[in-house]
Amino acid sequence: MFESLTDKLNSVFSKLKSRGKLSEKDIKAGLREIRLALLEADVNYKIVKDFIKSVEVKSLGERVQKSLTPGQQIVKIVNEELVQLMTSDVEEKPLPKNRTSKLLVVGLQGSGKTTACGKLALHYKKNGYEPLLVAADVYRPAAIKQLQTLGKSINIPVYTEDTTKVTKIAKGALKYAAKEFLNLVIFDTAGRLHVDEKMMEEVEDLAKVISPDQILYVADAMTGQDAVNSAKEFNERLDLTGIILTKLDGDTRGGAALSVRAVTGKPIRFVSVGEKLSDLEAFHPDRIASRILGMGDML
Numbered sequence: 571m572f573e574s575l576t577d578k579l580n581s582v583f584s585k586l587k588s589r590g591k592l593s594e595k596d597i598k599a600g601l602r603e604i605r606l607a608l609l610e611a612d613v614n615y616k617i618v619k620d621f622i623k624s625v626e627v628k629s630l631g632e633r634v635q636k637s638l639t640p641g642q643q644i645v646k647i648v649n650e651e652l653v654q655l656m657t658s659d660v661e662e663k664p665l666p667k668n669r670t671s672k673l674l675v676v677g678l679q680g681s682g683k684t685t686a687c688g689k690l691a692l693h694y695k696k697n698g699y700e701p702l703l704v705a706a707d708v709y710r711p712a713a714i715k716q717l718q719t720l721g722k723s724i725n726i727p728v729y730t731e732d733t734t735k736v737t738k739i740a741k742g743a744l745k746y747a748a749k750e751f752l753n754l755v756i757f758d759t760a761g762r763l764h765v766d767e768k769m770m771e772e773v774e775d776l777a778k779v780i781s782p783d784q785i786l787y788v789a790d791a792m793t794g795q796d797a798v799n800s801a802k803e804f805n806e807r808l809d810l811t812g813i814i815l816t817k818l819d820g821d822t823r824g825g826a827a828l829s830v831r832a833v834t835g836k837p838i839r840f841v842s843v844g845e846k847l848s849d850l851e852a853f854h855p856d857r858i859a860s861r862i863l864g865m866g867d868m869l
Contacts, residue, residue, distance in 0.1 A: 575824040576864040578607035587641030612794030612825030656855035658837030677788035679761025682816035687758040688720035689850035699754040704743040705730045707760040764803035784811040791815045794825030812839035
């Protein structure tokens with residue numbers, strides 16, 4: 571996770587920490603290297619610019635200049651700024667259990683949506699919900715089979731219908747959930763590009779029919795800015811409530827994790843950190859920042 575970015579940042583910090591006192595020139599040279607490392611990790615250019623500016627202002631202040639360990643103080647400042655970058659002030663509203671809550675999962679093809687739906691279902695089941703998975707990807711027969719397999723493995727029902735009309739499937743699923751007293755319906759949708767007008771209209775129509783409590787965008791953390799730009803476009807059409815970052819267990823460059831909250835204004839809710847259905851964690855900005863800085867989960 572973030573190996574390349576971590577190595578580059580640690581190289582900069584080692585140089586800074588090896589000096590007893592840091593001049594303005596030393597700090598600016600270090601920040602140039604950090605800037606380059608972030609850009610190479612595919613972090614959004616404007617975000618990098620603002621991030622470096624903020625770190626520079628704090629690094630040139632008294633906190634660093636008067637410290638006996640100025641290099642370590644800069645590491646702490648970078649950590650604080652990384653946490654701030656990924657922290658959302660949007661409070662998460664728990665899904666009510668006393669009625670049927672609806673969760674719409676959207677994203678690009680190949681981002682791991684179907685698996686994410688299975689992971690979400692297991693997560694909520696462990697938290698006392700009675701979920702229903704809905705196969706609303708009518709373009710990929712393998713997706714329906716995959717969802718059925720996932721549902722069977724965690725003993726969660728999967729609703730399917732032999733039709734290509736996703737709104738019809740949705741209405742049928744909601745009726746089924748009410749009849750079976752299931753209080754959380756998770757809709758797995760087809761992967762689509764934000765430039766595909768017909769497909770975007772389809773998911774907008776689906777959202778209108780089901781009035782979801784949450785719309786989660788699944789972003790492949792390994793695709794960097796592509797995932798971020800697409801999330802921004804989806805958000806403009808659907809008003810997302812949050813992001814799920816998948817494939818964080820791979821050799822992720824870091825661009826998506828560090829950019830997506832700032833670009834969309836929407837919080838990262840979950841991260842997928844492995845292939846097992848139990849490998850879904852709530853997103854903690856401080857933990858991710860510590861991992862990026864190569865400090866495990868603790869600074």
